[in-house]
Amino acid sequence: MTPSPLRLHKDLSRIWATGPGFQRLAAVNHTILGLRFMVTSAVFFAIGGVLSMMIRAQLATPHSAFIGPEIYNQIFTMHGTIMMFLFAIPMLEGLAIYLLPKMLGARDLAFPRMTAYGYWCYLFGGSILVIALILGVAPDSGWFMYTPLSSKPYSPGINADVWLLGVTFVEISALTMAVELTVSILKLRAPGMTLARMPIFAWYILVTAVMMVVGFPPLILASILLEVERAFDLPFFDATRGGDPLLWQHLFWLFGHPEVYIIFLPAAGALSIIIPTFAQRPLVGYRAVIVALVAMAFLSFGIWVHHMFTVGIPHMALAFFSAGSALVAVPTGVQIFAWLATLAHGRPRWDVPMLYVFGFFFVFVAGGLTGVMLAMVSFNWQAHDTHFVVAHLHYVLVGGFVFPMLAALYYWLPNVTGRQSVHRISVTAFWLIFIGFNLTFWHMHLTGLLGMPRRIYTYTEADGWTWLNLVSSMGGFILTMGFALVAMDILLQMRLGRRFRRDPWRAGTLEWAIATPPPPYAFASIPEVTERADRLPVREMGRSLAAGEGYLAHARNGWQETLGLHTTTGRPDQVVVLSRSTHLPLYTAIATCVVVLSLLFKVYWLALVGLAAVITLMLWTAQISGLRKDYGPLPIGHGIAVPPHTEVEGPPPWWALVMTLVADGTLFLSLIYGMFYLWLVAANWPPAAVMEPNLILTAVIAAGLVLPPLVARGALRANAKGRGILLWVGLAALGLAVAIAGLVFAIMQVPAPTRHAYSATTAAVLAYAVFHAGVGVLFLISNTLRWRAGFIAPRRGLDLRLTRLWLDYTAVTGVIGLGLVLVMPYLTEISGVQP
Amino acid sequence: MGRWLAVGAVVLVAGCDGPFSTLEPRGPAASSIANLWWGMLAGALILMALVLALFAFVMLAPKQASRIAPRHWIIWGGLGLPALVLPPLVGWSLVAGERLLPHPGADVAVVEVESFQFGWTFRYPEYGGIERDILHLPVGQPVDIHITTRDVIHAFWIPQLGGKLDAIPGHVNVLRLQADETGVYAGQCAEFCGTGHLPMRFETHVHAPEDLPAALGITAAADDQEEDQQP
Ligand code: HEM
Ligand SMILES: [Cu+2]
Ligand SMILES: [Cu+2]
DSSP states (O other): OOOOHHHHHHHHHHHHOOOSGGGGGGOOOHHHHHHHHHHHHHHHHHHHHHHHHHHHHHHSSTTOOSOOHHHHHHHHHHHHHIIIIIIIHHHHHHHHHHHHHHHHTOSSOSOHHHHHHHHHHHHHHHHHHHHHHHTTOOOOSTTTTOTTTTSTTTOOSSHHHHHHHHHHHHHHHHHHHHHHHHHHHHHOOOTTOOGGGSOHHHHHHHHHHHHHHHHHHHHHHHHHHHHHHHHHOOOSSOGGGTOOHHHHHHHHHHHHHHHHHHHHHHHHHHHHHHHHHHHTSOOTTHHHHHHHHHHHHHHHTTOGGGGOTTSOOOHHHHHHHHHHHHHTHHHHHHHHHHHHHHHHTSOOOOOHHHHHHHHHHHHHHHHHHHHHHHTSHHHHHHHTTBHHHHHHHHHHHIIIIIHHHHHHHHHHHHHHHSEEOOTHHHHHHHHHHHHHHHHHHTTHHHHHHTTOBTTOSOOOGGGTOHHHHHHHHHHHHHHHHHHHHHHHHHHHHHHHOEEOSSOTTOOOSGGGSSOSSOOTTSOSSBOOOOSOTTSOOHHHHHHHHHTTOSBTOSOOTTOEEEEEEOTTTOOEEEEEEEOOOOSHHHHHHHHHHHHHHHHHTTOHHHHHHHHHHHHHHHHHHHHTSSOSSOOOSEEEETTEEEOBGGGSSSOHHHHHHHHHHHHHHHHHHHHHHHHHHHHHHOSSOSOSOOOOOOHHHHHHHHHHHHHHHHHHHHHHHHHHTTOOOHHHHHHHHHHHHHHHHHHHHHHHHSSOTTTOHHHHHHHHHHHHHHHHHHHHHHHHHHHHHHHHTTOOBTTBOHHHHHHHHHHHHHHHHHHHHHHHHHHHHHHHHHOOOOO | OHHHHHHHHHHHHHHTOSTTOTTSOOSHHHHHHHHHHHHHHHHHHHHHHHHHHHHHHHHHOHHHHTTSOHHHHHIIIIIIHHHHHHHHHHHHHHHHHHHTSOOOOTTOEEEEEEEETTEEEEEEGGGTSEEESSEEEEBTSOEEEEEEESSSOEEEEOTTTOOOEEEOTTOOEEEEEOBSSOEEEEEEEOSOOSTTTTTOEEEEEEEOGGGHHHHTTOOTTHHHHHHTSOO
16 A cells, blocks of 8 residues: 555655754754755865965965964964864765765664754854954964973963863764764664675775774863863873873874774775776675775774874884884775776776876875885884975875865765766866875975974075975965865856756665655665665666655654664664654754853853753753654564564664763773873872772772662563562662762862872772763653653663663773772882882 | 986985985984985885876776786785785884984983973083083984973974984983084974974084084083083
């Protein structure tokens, strides 16, 4: 009983629509938000580009009087920060958000409201940074913010706080997107699309998202610690008080190196879709490429020290990191040769995207080769921190990200607009960019070898860098003209492009099976996939899906439905009912922004008010999530019926919490790493005073932490039997309250946290436990409210399982933390190896 | 042809000129690194030409290119090529790097460098802790530079003599340098350290060993002078 296609289209449109006017701010749809992410990041790219032009104008001639060091330092810091945090990462997120559901045969991502929240956080965080720039109080310690230059005594102004808080705000947005993308890839696909059948782009994004989940926490931790040091004088990085500036560098690059791959991999994923289309054959070495990119992800977490070759690390360690860094050439080579082989075994044809693929090959390979050079320790000692590195990093980032993204732009823009491009100026634009780029950066390697350090605001003729810089600046302006032409080209294509029916490139992936411009529900009905999903007969499928011949070809209960799969078998196991558009994400992000701003201006009472607002809004959001009734198996078409996600074992929220805890665990490990690092390496240990071990207090706290997980199990059993849970919830809350009280008391026992890093890290470990116990209480409050409202029932126990998982985590990390706090005083006695 | 080559060579050599040039080495460390660079440059250009040639090959003549099986592309390109290039390169670099380390030796002079926002002081323990703001070194003798900082991170760098090393609060880093010729060499701070990062330049005067005491202001009557030197 399929309804008429037109009727289906009308119904789905009504259900999935985002309203006009003010309602637009309530959008949660992946197509809209993916585009918003991309457009916003393009705006930030333009701002970063203007800054780079100011840099080039300043350096064009010696003795330039255009800008002085105070402003110059802000400009290059903001250029780097904007390009890395506000352009590259959000751009790739936007592309993934826009494309993934369409490629995987889903109607949206798993947590539409989270997408919206992530977008607003990004927009607000980025705006804080840019406004600071306009007001002349932008960060000015370089994009990696080395301490102690960025610490209070040497950066007394608000500048560094802007970086720490603004970037952390954006990072938290990136983290939510990473969790969402991971879960969506693992759960929301078309039936039959096993992991081994996913288009390779989804693999790239999966690996990237997991890398973000474990890569960002070290930086988030480091930023929090540094902000705490700046605001409350707790010494984590201050060498005079047992801290160590090198700890900052380790934590930063533990994030920073993987970051480069986080930026590169999605771009490579796009290439792995684009190249096969123009080679007119599927990707060669699909499995080899997956292995290569997983290897790359692992390697990238083990070689961060190559950014620190000149800090005075023992030579043996340097040899290890040097060899490891060179090894990255292997998985990179595998991918590059897989692409070459794809072209070799296909019938390659030229089009604008292929021009950028050529640009990629040229520029990225050059950047990779200089990367191998920089991995050689002794050469690094000369080239480090010179314009050689500036050239190298732009070859890698522009070659490995900007060129592929431009290829992607020309490749997928028709998907967005429903129009094809009218070549002419596209080709000119490409050559301007390609020539301009190389004219800017090719000989900048030499500038660096002639000894020009990075981050200097001018130079003299006697230094011998005059001509090289002048040519670079001219190249920079040609490059900019190229980008301006691309912008014009896009506008023209949106206005004048030729309309097309379906699949203009004769691609084989599902994003071309939908109507263009894409309707908000993407697929009128969801396809069944029986082979690798990068060589599908897209045109025929598109027709049959539009006719409602796939799954979920109905409008039921006004629900936004998509299918959830068993992760490995690819069989549908749940109907995922997604949330409708709402302003709550916007309000929550505004409240979060209030918190960030009040921390920035040190109005701490307001930060607490903001925090309360965030919590209230989140609890409120929870009150409108899920279903209040049991539905049992629901028909999804083709004679199959599966239950809604509220009634199954492994729904998306469960996986989201698991991924969140992976991120959280990485942060905890980083904290412990920091504690041990300072104990082993930092100067001015042991501390003058340590904490008296208090076994009774420790036992009380431990009991308070361990009781709730046990109680949570009782609550689950009670709920399964249809009995009330409030008694259990109350008992768990009591345990947490005891733990929190005990922990706060313990923190007050820590001797003078501002005096020594020992005390500061001890307090941090205890505060970590307080935070988690506190969030545990919120879980319990939410459980109470939602149980009352009928969301929690014998067959719908998900909330309670989430709570159990959180309490388990809290107990485990809390007990580990308590153990550390107990043994640390003894460990400090056996240090004493320091000068 | 020959003339063009000559002109090219002149341009190239002139292009490597400059007070901060790492390509005009005047000491064993800088020379070893410059050699490594030229070697790597040659290798990199060959590899780059190879990849671009392959790209042209597959785009223009896919028929011929498809004679190489897909698996072979990946194995030879992704595994074979790195296996051929990387071990010798890493080996070379490690051996060369090892030689640059401050191994203990009889004939090693010591200078203590303290950096600060924004400048340098150089102390000579051998000469009773004299302090100067120009670095004086003996020619032909290995010197261990002990690098520290009074405030933020800086980096000590004399490009013509060798690589740079950071000055990090709470740490002492030791850099081994040696100058092969007397003369004046330019040095600078290489780690961004604030608004005075650019002016943090210094001069290095390399003297014949017998001239060094005089350069440090130590005359025959050095003993009475030493008393008013602050330790
Ligand atoms: C559009 C053309 C671009 C030009 C002309 C340009 C130019 C420059 C220059 C001259 C510097 C060195 C400033 C100095 O050390 O004094 C620089 C630094 C940097 N650029 Fe770019 N850039 C461009 C695009 C990009 C892109 C696309 C990215 C990243 C995706 C990027 C990331 C960076 C980073 C991370 C730094 C280091 C900032 C620091 O030292 O703190 N740039 N850029
Ligand atoms: Cu790196
Ligand atoms: Cu400096």
